[in-house]
Amino acid sequence: MSTEFYFNTQTRQVEEGKPSSWTHRMGPYPTREAAAHALETAERRTESWDEDDREGAAPGDGA
Template sequence: MATEFYFNTQTHEVEEGRHSDWSVLMGPYPTREAAAQALQTAHERTEAWDRQDEADRG
Protein backbone atom coordinates (compact mmCIF):
# COMPACT_ATOMS: atom_id res chain seq x y z
CA MET A 1 0.00 0.00 0.00
CA ALA A 2 1.28 3.46 -0.92
CA THR A 3 2.08 5.90 1.83
CA GLU A 4 -0.37 8.77 2.15
CA PHE A 5 0.43 12.17 3.61
CA TYR A 6 -1.90 14.57 5.41
CA PHE A 7 -1.64 18.21 6.40
CA ASN A 8 -2.69 18.89 9.97
CA THR A 9 -4.46 22.27 10.10
CA GLN A 10 -4.02 22.48 13.87
CA THR A 11 -0.26 21.88 14.06
CA HIS A 12 0.59 22.91 10.47
CA GLU A 13 2.67 19.77 10.15
CA VAL A 14 2.64 16.99 7.58
CA GLU A 15 1.73 13.55 8.91
CA GLU A 16 2.79 10.33 7.24
CA GLY A 17 -0.36 8.27 7.49
CA ARG A 18 -3.48 9.43 9.31
CA HIS A 19 -2.66 9.86 12.99
CA SER A 20 -4.85 12.80 13.98
CA ASP A 21 -8.59 13.25 13.98
CA TRP A 22 -10.04 13.66 10.48
CA SER A 23 -11.50 17.05 11.45
CA VAL A 24 -8.04 18.66 11.47
CA LEU A 25 -6.59 16.91 8.42
CA MET A 26 -6.41 17.79 4.75
CA GLY A 27 -5.64 14.97 2.38
CA PRO A 28 -4.61 12.40 1.61
CA TYR A 29 -1.83 13.58 -0.69
CA PRO A 30 0.54 11.33 -2.63
CA THR A 31 3.69 13.13 -1.49
CA ARG A 32 4.99 14.98 1.56
CA GLU A 33 5.56 18.04 -0.63
CA ALA A 34 1.96 18.08 -1.87
CA ALA A 35 0.69 17.84 1.71
CA ALA A 36 3.00 20.67 2.79
CA GLN A 37 1.42 22.88 0.10
CA ALA A 38 -2.16 21.96 1.07
CA LEU A 39 -3.17 25.41 2.35
CA GLN A 40 -1.65 27.18 -0.68
CA THR A 41 -3.36 24.76 -3.06
CA ALA A 42 -6.71 25.25 -1.31
CA HIS A 43 -6.27 29.03 -1.43
CA GLU A 44 -5.48 28.97 -5.16
CA ARG A 45 -8.45 26.74 -5.93
CA THR A 46 -10.80 28.94 -3.91
CA GLU A 47 -9.61 32.03 -5.77
CA ALA A 48 -10.12 30.28 -9.12
CA TRP A 49 -13.64 29.20 -8.14
CA ASP A 50 -14.44 32.72 -6.97
CA ARG A 51 -13.26 34.15 -10.31
CA GLN A 52 -15.38 31.59 -12.17
CA ASP A 53 -18.43 32.40 -10.04
CA GLU A 54 -17.95 36.09 -10.79
CA ALA A 55 -17.63 35.40 -14.53
CA ASP A 56 -20.75 33.23 -14.47
CA ARG A 57 -22.73 36.04 -12.86
CA GLY A 58 -21.65 38.37 -15.67
Protein backbone atom coordinates (compact mmCIF):
# COMPACT_ATOMS: atom_id res chain seq x y z
CA MET A 1 0.00 0.00 0.00
CA SER A 2 1.37 3.41 -0.95
CA THR A 3 1.76 6.22 1.54
CA GLU A 4 -0.93 8.87 1.57
CA PHE A 5 -0.40 12.43 2.73
CA TYR A 6 -2.93 14.80 4.23
CA PHE A 7 -3.00 18.51 5.02
CA ASN A 8 -4.15 19.32 8.55
CA THR A 9 -6.15 22.56 8.43
CA GLN A 10 -5.84 23.09 12.17
CA THR A 11 -2.05 22.73 12.50
CA ARG A 12 -1.36 23.69 8.87
CA GLN A 13 1.07 20.77 8.64
CA VAL A 14 1.38 17.85 6.25
CA GLU A 15 0.73 14.50 7.88
CA GLU A 16 1.60 11.02 6.70
CA GLY A 17 -1.34 8.69 7.11
CA LYS A 18 -4.33 9.66 9.24
CA PRO A 19 -3.08 10.68 12.70
CA SER A 20 -5.62 13.48 13.15
CA SER A 21 -9.39 13.79 13.06
CA TRP A 22 -11.09 13.76 9.65
CA THR A 23 -12.58 17.15 10.54
CA HIS A 24 -9.14 18.73 10.12
CA ARG A 25 -7.82 16.70 7.17
CA MET A 26 -7.70 17.49 3.45
CA GLY A 27 -6.68 14.69 1.15
CA PRO A 28 -5.41 12.15 0.50
CA TYR A 29 -2.63 13.42 -1.74
CA PRO A 30 -0.06 11.21 -3.47
CA THR A 31 2.95 13.27 -2.36
CA ARG A 32 4.00 15.42 0.57
CA GLU A 33 4.41 18.37 -1.81
CA ALA A 34 0.87 18.02 -3.17
CA ALA A 35 -0.50 17.97 0.37
CA ALA A 36 1.53 21.07 1.25
CA HIS A 37 -0.29 22.91 -1.56
CA ALA A 38 -3.76 21.66 -0.57
CA LEU A 39 -5.17 25.09 0.26
CA GLU A 40 -3.89 26.60 -2.99
CA THR A 41 -5.37 23.71 -4.98
CA ALA A 42 -8.72 24.09 -3.21
CA GLU A 43 -8.70 27.85 -3.85
CA ARG A 44 -8.04 27.35 -7.59
CA ARG A 45 -10.85 24.80 -7.83
CA THR A 46 -13.25 27.07 -5.99
CA GLU A 47 -12.40 29.97 -8.30
CA SER A 48 -12.98 27.74 -11.32
CA TRP A 49 -16.33 26.54 -9.98
CA ASP A 50 -17.36 30.12 -9.17
CA GLU A 51 -16.52 31.10 -12.75
CA ASP A 52 -18.58 28.16 -14.04
CA ASP A 53 -21.50 29.33 -11.88
CA ARG A 54 -21.26 32.85 -13.28
CA GLU A 55 -21.26 31.44 -16.82
CA GLY A 56 -24.17 29.09 -16.06
CA ALA A 57 -22.18 25.89 -16.54
CA ALA A 58 -22.26 22.95 -14.17
CA PRO A 59 -18.99 22.39 -12.24
CA GLY A 60 -16.75 19.94 -14.03
CA ASP A 61 -18.37 20.43 -17.44
CA GLY A 62 -15.09 21.79 -18.75
CA ALA A 63 -16.89 24.76 -20.24
